[in-house]
Amino acid sequence: MSKTLQELKDEIISYGKIAGAKNYTPGVSGNISARYGENVLITASGTANGYLRDDDFAVVDFAGNSLQGIKKPSSETPLHLEFYRLREDINYIIHVHSPYLSSFASCGMALDEPIMAENVFYFGKIPLAEYGLPSSWDLVEKTSKYFREYNAVLMANHGFIVGGKSIEEAYLRLELAESYAHVVFNTKMLGGAKLLDPKQVQEIFALR
Secondary structure (H helix, E strand, C coil), X not given: CCCCHHHHHHHHHHHHHHHHHCCCXXXXXXXXXXXXXXXXXXXXXXXXXXXXXXXXXXXXXCCCCEEECCCXXXXXXXXXXXXXXXXXXXXXXXXXXXXXXXXHHHCCCCEXXXXXXXXXXXXXXXXXXXXXXXXXXXXXXXXXXXXXCCCEEEECCCEEEEEECCXXXXXXXXXXXXXXXXXXXXXXXXXXXXXXXXXXHHXXXXXX
């Protein structure tokens, strides 16, 4: 990526405001990052994604050392760094505690049923990583095992993490996933969804 530091900050601030307005990242929960050359730009600890300012960021290297910024980088920095290490195609990561995705994560339920064609197409499924203490290496290990195969992962009793080549792609995956969780919740309230059969799922995969 050849974007300047300010351009990356502006992108994250803009999409942070959108996520905040939709209550995907309430209060000071969650964090957003972007590749910055051989380093990573990430929101600072204790900042609110919906109200970010230019000084609410830190630049870190892949060893986790803070290189630039007056504030401490997010405590979830190791999780972001591992996602980037495992996926060269991922340039932006968004971690949030949005209501419906967090509800499924807190119930220990993966979003793995083939309910809607669009979600099968874009996600296949959204797996659930086992619980790990937030900010711990245990959380990184339990979550990162899904990163090679999946762009989006639920974290038990915690929240949701998603990556994309662009920040728009990462955000739209978040938006789609939160809507998917909402639909799944509604189908359960209505007595259960009618699932797509394996043949229908394969037909959808063939469209990719």
